[in-house]
Amino acid sequence: MADLAYLSIAQAHEALQSGKVTCVELTQYYLDRIKKHDESIGAVLTLCSDTALEAAQKVDEKIQAGKDMGLLEGIPYTAKDMFLTAGVRTTAASKILDAFIPPYSATVIDKLNSAGAILIAKVNQDEFAHGGSTENSAYQITHNPWNTEYVPGGSSGGSAAAVAADFGIFSLGTDTGGSIRQPAAYCGVTGLKPTYGLVSRYGVVAMASSFDCIGPITRSAEDATLVLNAIQGRDVMDSTTIESTENHQSSKDLKIGVVKELMNDSRYSEALKAINGLGKKNDVTLPDGDMALAVYYVLVSSEISSNLERYDGIRYGSRNDSATNLEQTYSLTRAEFLGPEVQRRILTGTYALSSGYYDAYYKKAMQVRTLITQEFAQIFADCDVIVTPTTLEPAFKIGSKSDPVEMYKTDILTVSANLAGVPAISIPAGIDEKTGLPLGLQIIAAQGNDAQVLAVAEAFQKTTEWHKKVEEIIQ
Amino acid sequence: MNKYLPTIGIEIHTQLATKSKMFCGCDNDSKTAEPNTNVCPVCLALPGALPVINKGAVELAIKLGHGLNAKIATHTSFDRKNYFYPDSPKGYQITQMDEPIIQQGFVEILIEGEFKKIGVHHAHLEEDAGKSTHPAGASYSLVDFNRAGTPLVEIVSDPDMHTPTEAKRYLQEVYNIATTLGITHGDMEHGNFKFDLNISVSDTDKLGTRTELKNLNSFRNAERALKYEIQRQIDLLEDGEEITQETRGWNDSKGITVSQRGKEHAHDYRYFPEPDLPPLELQVDFITTIQKSVSSVVLPIIVRRELSELGLTSNEQDILIGQAKTRDIFNDTTKILQPKLHKKAVNWLVGDYQAWMTENSEAKSQLTAENLTDLIELVEADSISSKTAKEIFGEVVLGADPNKLIADKGLTQVSDxxxxxxxxxxxxxxxxxxxxxxxxxxxxxxxxxxxxxxxxxxxxxxxxxxxxxxxxxxxxxxxx
The missing domain is CATH 1.10.10.410 (Arc Repressor Mutant, subunit A)
Structure with a gap:
């Protein structure tokens, strides 16, 4: 059997197609790896061994029959526990969905299923994706595979850790304010937040409807492209989806906007050199980060307060049975089964939408959101992509950020892309010498220019090696 | 007492006669379904489920807009109205707050021989909730989500009505418009057409404090409830007391309105734009096509104007407008009967014919315009007496030819x-x-x-x- 460690999609496809490895062997490799290493990582919430091996068996039969294989056929992957998977427990890492087995699957899960990809595990996250470290999971803490004293980031921390630890070839995450890019940066992997609406949200537990984006976490931009191709496009079940677009520009006369005050950081000097080779640089300024963060939390909390009203203990999910009347059924159930950060956001959002406060908070924030979107449009009139660090600092130690606002600030460079609905990717672009942890570079493009973002990321990874460093961390 | 002017505004909720629900593909007809069988992830509000606007509901709203002489918004959007209740699966209702699909219309009602315009402030699309039942003596309540997601249009009037009769006429007129255009099945007993009445009285130019009479589903009760409530408010003011702004219900058996305030606080529904649905941009061509499809439908107001010119009373008009088959007989009769006798035809149709249908059924009726015309003309020519005509009317309704009938029975009147x-x-x-x-x-x-x-x-x-x-x-x- 060939060496299966850290295979790319293309490599795995070739190995399967050529018979170097069977799909059952490949799937078993990841299941074994999870068994061996997840005790120290804590990425997996629900393992899907039986269904995965069954699916793998079918792929092997198809290969033996000499049939043509799609690129994702037989490719094992994991999904954040936000994605509904028919018959497989889906918790959003919340106790309120502790025993929830969905009767239907998310559109993206169905799409990957039809493409032949094999779901091997549902992975950890911050509860309802509220957080930036995966410490807010109601079930377990996930550790950063680079150094288990550190967080993997969040909220898609389980996904990023799983990809970094080689628990599957890719993972699906969700990104509302940076929840794919920030953990990808912390774990030294590649994470794409597509244009808002490019990937269907149907069947994905909602956090903030006008922000939520679904995207892949992979070990390369090349793999991210392959996964995006399989999951993108208009879905009749999600009215906010758009047709997929192909507007890949040649990188010859690429204009790269560099946020100087952020990139003038010695830790990124090597990365900047690599960027020099990709196109023409010019200086740009991003919309004010503090303002973006404030606007983001007002709007996101508002939508959260409404989206999470359905978790009332009436139709499904956990319920506190000691209640003696309706109001208690709600208050006791939600107090017992929703975590503190979730409750904090529900309260914040309820306040922001209340009569008398709506104009000052929600409405004002919406106006600023429009301005930020316009600012991005102006920036992209002069350049094709913007590059910034994904985060100001690499991963922090587990338990080191007890102040929620400190935690919110880890999203300061990522939330703007969600406010404006533009595509952005985080790719490995350096190592922080002090901690030995990876650093992420964020590449942002105009709405619909996802192919541009991916092309630049791929070009960057052709001339750099940081995205391969992850292969050294767990042997 | 006449120094007080009542002012009435009405909100009507009508269930739309679409094939599927407002935001999902579930059947919009649960009449024969067992509880909680006509449901899906969307109308049960499972995690991850998203709404999709029902095009059929939009089309019906456009048709209704035509009937209400209203503008159809080319840009219309949806909002969330947040509240917790077990029959509200999402914890919010999707409705239209800021940009309703139907704007600025009017309905004409006939009051004491004059047509009066009642403004329709707007009408918007929304969804119905599930149905809660509280079994007597049980320590639990039950919820059936079959109704959850049923498309509704809420029609909001301007406060243009000043008497219970005007309010009743407005309700009947909107009902007639909605049923004539096929917007709703109009089954009032099953909640297809419900209304909330806002009522205040004042003896100055300023409007008084209003109360809201919620959830009525009968025209007669609307009129009774308003009469009662107007008098109650006047009595309070006469006694120097203040009106409390509140929701009241109609107790039919006692014939009174009752405060429903109880424990409930003033709701803050925390409306905000529905982020799961982009604004709906309606092409003018699309609107025009839909409206053209109903342009040949004879709206109640047209019929009413014609009947009014014939000197029919409002009640007589209501009967003919409410009964399509009777109206057809009348229309055909007017084509063959001399005009000065048209009123006679009306008298037959709203009098003896209605009585006959109450005793028998409309389905059994074989009444034709020809036979009705013959009957009227026989009386007019003194060939038979009115009394004889009444006696043989039952047989005429069952299809008998009056001429043949009187010849066979030797009933010709002695006028010699x-x-x-x-x-x-x-x-x-x-x-x-x-x-x-x-x-x-x-x-x-x-x-x-x-x-x-x-x-x-x-x-x-x-x-x-x-x-x-x-x-x-x-x-x-x-x-x-």
Missing amino acids: DTELKKIISELITQNPQAVADYQSGNAKAAGFFVGQVMQATKGQANPGKANTLVLKLLEAHTNE
């Missing part, structure tokens, strides 16, 4: 002067006492003779003619 004179002369001879009474000035005595004539002819005498001849012969006898 000679024959009647002969009978009367005999009666005068036989009843000297009655003649004497007449001569002494007792006018009733003449009536006695007419009665005797009718008896002698077994009711086939023309009563008018008999009366004339009796008087004439009595006078002649007296002067002899």
